[in-house]
Amino acid sequence: MTQTTIAPVTRKVTAGKPVEYALTALRLVSGFLFACHGAQGLGAFGGVDGQGTAVPFGMWPGWWASVIELVAGALICVGLGTRAAALVSSGVMAYAYFSVHQPVGLLPLQNMGEPAALYAWIFLLIAAAGPGRLALSHLVNRKTSRSGS
Numbered sequence: 001m002t003q004t005t006i007a008p009v010t011r012k013v014t015a016g017k018p019v020e021y022a023l024t025a026l027r028l029v030s031g032f033l034f035a036c037h038g039a040q041g042l043g044a045f046g047g048v049d050g051q052g053t054a055v056p057f058g059m060w061p062g063w064w065a066s067v068i069e070l071v072a073g074a075l076i077c078v079g080l081g082t083r084a085a086a087l088v089s090s091g092v093m094a095y096a097y098f099s100v101h102q103p104v105g106l107l108p109l110q111n112m113g114e115p116a117a118l119y120a121w122i123f124l125l126i127a128a129a130g131p132g133r134l135a136l137s138h139l140v141n142r143k144t145s146r147s148g149s
Helices: 017-041 062-078 082-101 114-129 136-148
Strands: none
Touching: 017 062, 017 114, 062 082, 082 114
């Protein structure tokens, strides 16, 4: 009796160009809007009250959330440290949803938590999928690999 071995099939799944461009657009827009939201908490774009008021310095969790939103949103937008920034952002938005919005009502339509819920899921997708080919991290990696050769 002969024994046969079957080699495992390894196939790299690659996304086509439309998916790469859509992921890049999602990353750019959501990162930019998230950074703007963070800047608003720090007093820009009319601040938290439309009069330029910022969340008081160091106040938990609002000021810290604003800083995370600004920095992580900018990183996500440009595509640098994207997976980590998106994972942290997803967690921040999940925390915001469950600690601020969900106690007000069960559904996002009732508790005005749609933006927090959407950001949490969008950033979780970006953390899992990565930044796409059109990200600053790929440009930086190419330059360092060329100069190291």
